[in-house]
Amino acid sequence: MDLRIKSYQEYKDNYAQSIENPEEFWSVIAKKFTWKKQWKTTLEWNFNEPNIKWFQEGELNITENLLDRHLETKGEQVAFYWEANDPSEVGKSITYNELYKEVCKFSNALRQSGVKKGDRICIYMPMVLESVVAILACARVGAIHSIIFAGFSSNALADRINDAQAKLVITSDGLNRGTKQVDLKSMVDVAVNSCSCIEKIIVLNCINSNPPMQEGRDVWYNDIIKGQSTTCQPEIMNSEDMLFILYTSGSTGKPKGVVHTCGGYMVYTAYSFQNVFQYEEGDVFWCTADIGWITGHSYIVYGPLLAGATSVIFEGVPTYPDAGRFWQVCEKYNVNQFYTAPTAIRSLMAFGLDVVNKYDLSALKVIGSVGEPINEEAWNWYFENIGKKNCPVVDTWWQTETGGIMLSGLGKLSPMKPTHAGYPLPGIQMVLLDGDGTEIIENQQEGYLCIKFPWPSMLRTTYGDHDRCKNVYFSNYDGYYFTGDGAKRDENGMYRIIGRVDDVINVSGHRFGTAEIEDAINTNKFALESAVVGYPHDIKGQGIYAYVVVDGTNSAEQSQIISSLTESVSEGIGKIAKPDKIQLVTGLPKTRSGKIMRRILRKIAEGEKSNFGDTSTLLDPTLVEDIVSNSL
């Protein structure tokens, strides 16, 4: 199934068609997939409710499209090369035939465990092939997967399990990360203590740590797949049935479960994968994201497999055993398309070129970036030293909510410009709005990034709370999907992302709501109140700066209090959300009506000492001087 656009002119023509007649445009593409029953209505939509339905009454199973359909022609082709954390460990590979059998076996095991269509299953797993098998088995039996990144704490895991009312967790005894091993099973054990919905835990043995297994609840992955049939009838799914939930941070403390559905997500991830990366038969693709984030969902699992691609999946980290690991893996598998995050590039730049130049990167054709704005220095380094000035950099802008890439060049077809994500993909009606919600038509302007027409892989709701979906994404500007990002358009209409305009911080490409971090800090016995803001960070893009009001009567040492506060964030969310800076303060700058003036706190975190704009509404201006003089 070739969905590729092959020239820039063709892109422009397709874009024009996709705007003129979106339904016709997407139905031509959708017809190339395997449907059990053809859909009746291509699109029904209303951004006010919001109600978005693509390919209604169509029936399918996405796994038939990414496995069964390929078996005849690609059965013996490698679907994944798996590279272990430890470079001396022999890697594995799995062909489409083998993956199909493993998925069927695990699907049968899930059914035997009582899993039915519509049940929610939580996946808390390392970067191993069995994780892909688990994801696809859920999809095959019609269960809704909710993958929780394995860096989240047990509290965060419990919140997400409870929100989705999952009945089963799939996990492993632990995982390997560089020189460390992380225990996952004990995290799950603690989490499920407060999740009465959980009936079963399936545990994959990854690190031979022999964790305690609770009789009647915990089962080994290898035991339950034993003797299972290598074929499995896929569940028939409606196009608009839920495929998965993925939790993401927003401006309130509670993460929201972004819901994606089967038909539209399938069509758009396959289409965007082939076009952005210009993936051709025989190429080897590598996306370094974790399966716990949307990038892993769409461009490790679904997009590449739908396209019948061969990909690399990597268990480890970019700096182990040294900072040349990414490039060693690229050489080893002759990677043709490489997709990573600016934070990884920035951290690797610091190690110099010796660890890059040792390796043969000549197979590379396209190099990609995702998750945060890529600064010019990192862009140039990537283009010159990794792409050797021969590979286009595709700076892909998108979100958990968009399901797939919205803004990007298409391999070498499109013009590119450092730090600019570029143009919208066909079907994506991107606009900039001013503060009043009026569309900005001219170029060389800046505004709120919004989308004014549905695309197949857009979120449908936030799990269990449709009003929240409406309020967060569709209420700011009537009739538009609001991304939460600010952007500029250059003289040629190319988009450049400025960053979040809401209370979301993007740390190393991971999204955290400031309220979520504040909530975690506020559970600490020393904390009376807190305010968290982002600030520019050389490697992470944004760092986390926390101002915490502590109880003055407490005699504990400052350093003790700070480490205790840090621990509270690790426990509440996970080590990934630990503040980079914690400043203990006697009070927070508030207006007379009691609102924290975050604008001032943001400026202080950025290093400003004065020029805080209008501070006349502040209740206690001396507090600001105090915070500035003790700022970190």
Ligand code: WTA
């Ligand atoms: C940011 C990740 C600039 C943006 C796929 C967005 C980017 C948020 C880019 C979504 C990019 C993502 N340039 N900023 N190429 N890609 N972002 O949901 O702020 O984890 O709103 O999805 O990351 O993060 P999420």
